Amino acid sequence: MPTQANKLLPYTIIGDGIPVSLTGSPGDAARGRALVLARTTTCILCHSGPFPETRFQGDLAPDLTGTGNRWSVSQLRLRLVDASRFNPDTIMPSYYRNDGLVRVGRNFAGKPILSAAEIEDIVAFLATLRD
Amino acid sequence: MISWRAIAAATLLAAAAPVLLAGEIPPDARRSGYAFMGADTRAMQDDDTSNPGMLFVLDGEALWAKKIGSADKACADCHGDAQSSMKGVAARYPAFDKALGRPVTLDQRIILCRANHQQATPLPYESRDLLALSAFIAHQSRGTPITAGDDPQAKPFVEQGRVLYMQRAGQLNLACTNCHDDNFDKRLAGAPITQAQPTGYPLYRLEWQTLGSLERRLRSCMSGVRAQAYDYGSPELVALELYLMSRAHGLPMETPAVRP
Structure with a gap:
């Protein structure tokens, strides 16, 4: 297994969030919006939101409208990285994790669901979702 | 100290009303995937x-x-x-095979019969002829309530299937139960999540544009959570199939069902 390429960047949890960007630089909200709507990131499978252009939205998880009012950037980052810290029974995957999983498919083994840069883009976009 | 009489009484109670684990759907709330479909797809299934x-x-x-x-x-x-010899048979599959000491699916029974009694070349899983034979045989059970898993010898394998059903897997780290017990009736990317009651296999899936087995469906769900799918005919898939059938206990067979 190629370990070097899949190594996760270190991050520090403080309180209920990760205050510092995983990549060290801010994400791009426009790219983040496109990522949230791409089915491969899986967000839109469970969440809905202010996305009039697609009807393929899920309702297993809260609507993303107003997310930027409800959570700080630091909280959003930790929720994407590892939502199970808030609720061990959550169905929301830990998007920045590559171990402790069962029977991961060959194409995905050792890799997080999202890269650090993708998480930063999505966090930047979610922070703009204000009522 | 617990007396043998108390244990016997508890066992009798358990037999009368199967103990449900957290999250499991009570018998009177079990619904076929048919109940989750639109009117057009229902009409397509209903009209032969x-x-x-x-x-x-x-x-x-x-x-x-x-x-x-x-x-x-x-x-x-x-x-x-x-019409008479196969009536109700598919509603009991996967069934325990005494010679093999494990349950076999209807497809595996057909494969075994071809090898042992017809001495014919084996049919690959998901091949058209195997699906056709399996559909024809299961069709003879249309309307028969499912009883698979009732055989006491099958119980350990039902339990194995239940453990697999409850186990989170794949990069997305989800178990079957997370969607099909806890979130049926909700929508995944706009499509309704069903209870995963396998009442109509092999069935015609519009997405596939062909007939397919329950194993194919299970494998595609596993790929969906980005898990390494079990091989066709593997003990794990057979156990999952057996658990799902036992979980659908009492629901009528619909083969060949139509699903979106």
């Missing part, structure tokens, strides 16, 4: 002249009567008229 699965059933009927293999025998030579 528009149900594309019936073409496979007709192919299977022809195969049932066809002599094959070095034994030059047809299914019908041993089993006679399937």
Whole structure:
């Protein structure tokens, strides 16, 4: 297994969030919006939101409208990285994790669901979702 | 100290009302995938002249009567008229095979029968002829309540299937139960999540544009959570299939069902 390429960047949890960007630089909200709507990131499978252009939205998880009012950037980052810290029974995957999983498919083994840069883009976009 | 009488009483109670684990759907709330479909897809299943699965059933009927293999025998030579001999059989599958000491699926039973009694070349999983025979045989159980898993010898394998059903897997780290017990009736990317009651297999899936087995469906769900899918015919898939059938206890068979 190629370990070097899949190594996760270190991050520090403080309180209920990760205050510092995983990549060290801010994400791009426009790219983040496109990522949230791409089915491969899986967000839109469970969440809905202010996305009039697609009807393929899920309702297993809260609507993303107003997310930027409800959570700080630091909280959003930790929720994407590892939502199970808030609720061990959550169905929301830990998007920045590559171990402790069962029977991961060959194409995905050792890799997080999202890269650090993708998480930063999505966090930047979610922070703009204000009522 | 617990007396043997108390244990016996508890066992009797358990037999009368199967103990449900957290999250499991009570018997009177179990619903076929049919109940989650739109009117058009229901109508397609209900009308045999528009149900594309019936073409496979007709192919299977022809195969049932066809002599094959070095034994030059047809299914019908041993089993006679399937309308009577196969009635209700599929509702009991996967069924425990005493010689093998493990449960086998209906597809595996057909494969074993071809090898042992017809001495014919094996049919690959998901091949058209295997699906056609399986659809024809299971069609003889249409309307029969599912009883698979009732055999006491099958119980350890039902339990194995239940453990797999409850186990999170794949990069997305989800278990079958997370969607199909806890979130049915909700929508995943706009499509309704069902209870995963396997009442109509093999079934015609519009997404596949063909008939497919329950194992194919399970494997595609596993790929969906980005897990390494179990191989066709593997003990794990058979156990999952058995658990799902036992979980659908009492629901009527619908083969060939139509699903979106």
